[in-house]
Amino acid sequence: MIKRHLWHMTLLRSVTGALAIILFYMLLFIRIMIHEGQTAHANLYDAFYWVITTLTTVGYGDITVTSPLGKIFSVFVQLSGIPLVFGILFTLIIIPWMEKMIHSNIPTKAQKNLKDHIIICGYNRLIETLIEELNGNNVPYILIEEDPELVKDLLKRNIHAIFGAVHEEETLKYANIRDAHFLIANRSDEMNANIVLTARNISDLNIIAMVEDRSNKKYLKYAGATSVVSPKEMFGRFIGRKAADPFVNRLTGATEFFEGVSIVELPIYPKSPLVGKTMKNAAIREKTGANVVGMWKGGSLTFIIRSDEVIKDNSVLLAIGSSEQLSRLKKLTQYME
Numbered sequence: 001m002i003k004r005h006l007w008h009m010t011l012l013r014s015v016t017g018a019l020a021i022i023l024f025y026m027l028l029f030i031r032i033m034i035h036e037g038q039t040a041h042a043n044l045y046d047a048f049y050w051v052i053t054t055l056t057t058v059g060y061g062d063i064t065v066t067s068p069l070g071k072i073f074s075v076f077v078q079l080s081g082i083p084l085v086f087g088i089l090f091t092l093i094i095i096p097w098m099e100k101m102i103h104s105n106i107p108t109k110a111q112k113n114l115k116d117h118i119i120i121c122g123y124n125r126l127i128e129t130l131i132e133e134l135n136g137n138n139v140p141y142i143l144i145e146e147d148p149e150l151v152k153d154l155l156k157r158n159i160h161a162i163f164g165a166v167h168e169e170e171t172l173k174y175a176n177i178r179d180a181h182f183l184i185a186n187r188s189d190e191m192n193a194n195i196v197l198t199a200r201n202i203s204d205l206n207i208i209a210m211v212e213d214r215s216n217k218k219y220l221k222y223a224g225a226t227s228v229v230s231p232k233e234m235f236g237r238f239i240g241r242k243a244a245d246p247f248v249n250r251l252t253g254a255t256e257f258f259e260g261v262s263i264v265e266l267p268i269y270p271k272s273p274l275v276g277k278t279m280k281n282a283a284i285r286e287k288t289g290a291n292v293v294g295m296w297k298g299g300s301l302t303f304i305i306r307s308d309e310v311i312k313d314n315s316v317l318l319a320i321g322s323s324e325q326l327s328r329l330k331k332l333t334q335y336m337e
Contacts, residue, residue, distance in 0.1 A: 200224030
């Protein structure tokens with residue numbers, strides 16, 4: 001909303017400035033016509049006609065200036081017309097209009113009857129797997145993305161998505177935020193803070209914010225996030241209890257997105273049957289029903305997991321699913337005789 005308002009203000013100032021320049025040129029043209037003795041053209045109609053044709057470098061030649069002063073003025077008007085017409089007209093009016101026409105076939109609003117749904121701001125592999133779980137549990141959702149090509153691709157894959165700026169109030173209203181169950185902010189920490197602030201000003205729904213840098217966790221809380229998910233912080237907790245974890249039967253460290261669906265990090269232990277297998281051969285989804293959406297490798301978390309990725313005894317899987325599915329996966333990550 002703020003971005004759109006600033007664009008409108010810039011457009012208004014630019015158009016006002018352009019009209020002021022045109023009026024100024026018209027008045028100068030009339031004075032030059034009087035100076036040259038061409039009083040028949042010393043009127044607003046001919047002045048407007050001459051200024052516009054000269055600014056746009058059309059120059060029909062039916063009205064010409066003859067004095068040195070008039071010719072210098074004519075050249076100056078032509079030169080100033082390039083940035084005036086092509087800069088303002090094309091940059092602020094024609095190009096945005098063309099972009100709007102191109103994006104006109106991309107949905108920007110959720111269905112009016114969409115209620116008790118999840119609003120997801122930003123797409124990645126983690127969200128794709130979450131959507132699979134939502135579909136499996138018949139939970140309504142709407143995903144907001146700023147990349148029009150990505151939105152088109154998501155729609156082709158039957159993923160409910162709309163195009164819009166995730167941090168703008170208008171976009172969140174188009175996503176029926178007032179009737180939503182909760183919202184997931186899944187962009188950069190800075191963008192997530194903007195999303196949370198905007199969403200909190202509209203509704204008191206539950207907001208889950210993903211955080212990249214754990215030091216920013218408190219700021220997202222201050223902004224109004226109901227809960228903040230930090231994969232790095234979760235990873236630290238797992239490392240701290242790694243020695244005792246194989247003997248714990250219950251699923252620990254899980255963060256619940258909504259009822260029945262949680263996300264958890266599971267370290268791979270040295271004698272796990274998964275060690276040495278590729279993600280494809282491990283067939284984790286087929287065996288457990290859980291989805292692996294990320295993996296810690298060399299101290300960094302990646303959401304891009306290839307089918308030939310080898311699972312090692314120091315790997316940590318980021319998985320999503322029901323408590324039962326995640327418990328089955330946890331058994332696979334541990335020592336099995």
